[in-house]
Amino acid sequence: MLPMTIISSLIFFTAISASALEPRAKVDGPCTGKSGIGGVCISTSSCTKDGGSYISNACPGTPDDIKCCTKPNCQSGSQSGDCRFTDKCTGGKPILSNLCPGPNDFKCCITNSNGQNLGQLILAKAKTAEGTPYHWGGGNCNGPTGGGYDCSGLVSWAICQVTGRNLFSEGLRVTRSMYCASESKLKYKKLNFADRRAGDAVFFGGKCDCANDPEGIHHVGLMMNSGYDMWNALKTGTKVRKDNFQNWSEKPCPKVIRF
Numbered sequence: 001m002l003p004m005t006i007i008s009s010l011i012f013f014t015a016i017s018a019s020a021l022e023p024r025a026k027v028d029g030p031c032t033g034k035s036g037i038g039g040v041c042i043s044t045s046s047c048t049k050d051g052g053s054y055i056s057n058a059c060p061g062t063p064d065d066i067k068c069c070t071k072p073n074c075q076s077g078s079q080s081g082d083c084r085f086t087d088k089c090t091g092g093k094p095i096l097s098n099l100c101p102g103p104n105d106f107k108c109c110i111t112n113s114n115g116q117n118l119g120q121l122i123l124a125k126a127k128t129a130e131g132t133p134y135h136w137g138g139g140n141c142n143g144p145t146g147g148g149y150d151c152s153g154l155v156s157w158a159i160c161q162v163t164g165r166n167l168f169s170e171g172l173r174v175t176r177s178m179y180c181a182s183e184s185k186l187k188y189k190k191l192n193f194a195d196r197r198a199g200d201a202v203f204f205g206g207k208c209d210c211a212n213d214p215e216g217i218h219h220v221g222l223m224m225n226s227g228y229d230m231w232n233a234l235k236t237g238t239k240v241r242k243d244n245f246q247n248w249s250e251k252p253c254p255k256v257i258r259f
């Protein structure tokens with residue numbers, strides 16, 4: 001009996017170690033897809049729904065319907081790129097949401113935006129609204145509402161147009177919500193005002209005190225340079241335009257948001 005036991009355990013352990021040598025994939029994890037392009041292991045239905053294509057046998061160890069999905073072309077307006085894991089989209093390239101299949105960290109990495117960063121693209125989009133009237137509460141993802149934009153409506157609209165991200169539905173559209181949100185909720189960095197550059201969001205509101213007076217934070221615009229020019233929907237009676245705040249009695253808040 002003893003030799004038989006040894007033989008069967010040998011067979012058993014050989015089987016285990018052979019399968020352990022095969023690379024294993026995870027659902028929502030990376031894989032190598034069609035033409036050797038990096039992809040994501042997801043269900044075939046969610047792959048095709050979002051315009052991807054898949055190959056079989058590239059996500060070993062996952063359920064039958066999970067396959068390696070790739071989407072080598074994604075675009076929004078004049079910007080285009082490919083879908084990849086965001087940690088592979090380096091060098092400050094813009095990352096656009098809602099254009100790729102799969103999990104939240106598999107996104108459209110923009111490779112042709114002429115070296116412009118995301119803030120510059122958002123500013124450029126906001127500039128196309130030049131002359132639109134200010135309207136309190138105005139703006140959504142698609143454009144002006146009630147005949148115009150208010151300050152945060154203009155900024156949130158431009159973000160939505162460029163990135164596909166909807167701050168209106170995320171509860172971040174109101175100026176104070178935007179300024180006071182944590183970086184993790186915002187998914188954008190906050191930097192010191194001194195480090196501002198074109199495309200950053202700049203805020204106004206007294207002491208800009210999120211803990212004690214969030215209501216006081218009342219205005220947001222987009223920096224046009226590292227000085228004091230701001231593109232914005234300022235107030236009732238004005239139209240979307242450039243303003244210079246260098247000599248305003250109200251000073252900007254200590255932080256800017258970088259997109």
Ligand SMILES: *[C@@H]1O[C@H](CO)[C@@H](O)[C@H](O)[C@H]1NC(C)=O
Nearest residue numbers: 228229243244245246247248
């Ligand atoms: C702000 O005031 C300074 C000093 O008086 C002046 O040099 C500058 O041109 C002013 N800026 C604007 C935009 O009016």
